[in-house]
Amino acid sequence: MSLRIAALGLLAQEPGSGYDLLRHFEKSMANVWPATQSQLYGELNKLADAGLIEVSDMGPRGRKEYRITEAGRAELRRWVTSPQDDPPFRSPELLRVFLLDAALPEQARDLVVAMEEQADAEVKRLEELRDSIDWADGDALFYGRAALEYGLRMNSMAADWAKWLVNAIDKRER
Numbered sequence: 001m002s003l004r005i006a007a008l009g010l011l012a013q014e015p016g017s018g019y020d021l022l023r024h025f026e027k028s029m030a031n032v033w034p035a036t037q038s039q040l041y042g043e044l045n046k047l048a049d050a051g052l053i054e055v056s057d058m059g060p061r062g063r064k065e066y067r068i069t070e071a072g073r074a075e076l077r078r079w080v081t082s083p084q085d086d087p088p089f090r091s092p093e094l095l096r097v098f099l100l101d102a103a104l105p106e107q108a109r110d111l112v113v114a115m116e117e118q119a120d121a122e123v124k125r126l127e128e129l130r131d132s133i134d135w136a137d138g139d140a141l142f143y144g145r146a147a148l149e150y151g152l153r154m155n156s157m158a159a160d161w162a163k164w165l166v167n168a169i170d171k172r173e174r
Helices: 002-013 018-027 037-049 070-080 092-098 105-132 139-173
Strands: 053-058 064-068
Touching: 002 018, 002 037, 002 053, 002 064, 002 070, 018 037, 018 064, 037 053, 037 064, 064 070, 092 105, 105 139
Parallel strands: none
Antiparallel strands: 053 064
């Protein structure tokens, strides 16, 4: 469902071909909802079949440019304003931490160190992304920056938490 909404959201910002959307997706939306080319193109076909987008132009070699329809805008608006429809939160990482007593202490520590390193690397990647974009005025960029800031803060918190847990594991082992 979320890839469907992500594609609708991008087309609500501006019409584009599947290739245009994929390039835009990789630079922005993929930071919160990754997708492959085949997944995105498949979703565009489903959206067109459902009447939520339409072909607005045909280019060379069969290149189709899509635009969102009024029905698509209504579906996007409905989804954006209905967080109660979201599935419950699930985190394989936290489930793994919850069950770390099944691992040897050094394995548990190694896993948490890897989580810390991954979070630190993600903070660095997101900072580089933030610094590479001209955050000119506009609703899409404003809210895109807000999502990026959330990612920065969540990963920074995850790195801090993992550092705390590594220290706690080390204290238990003494």
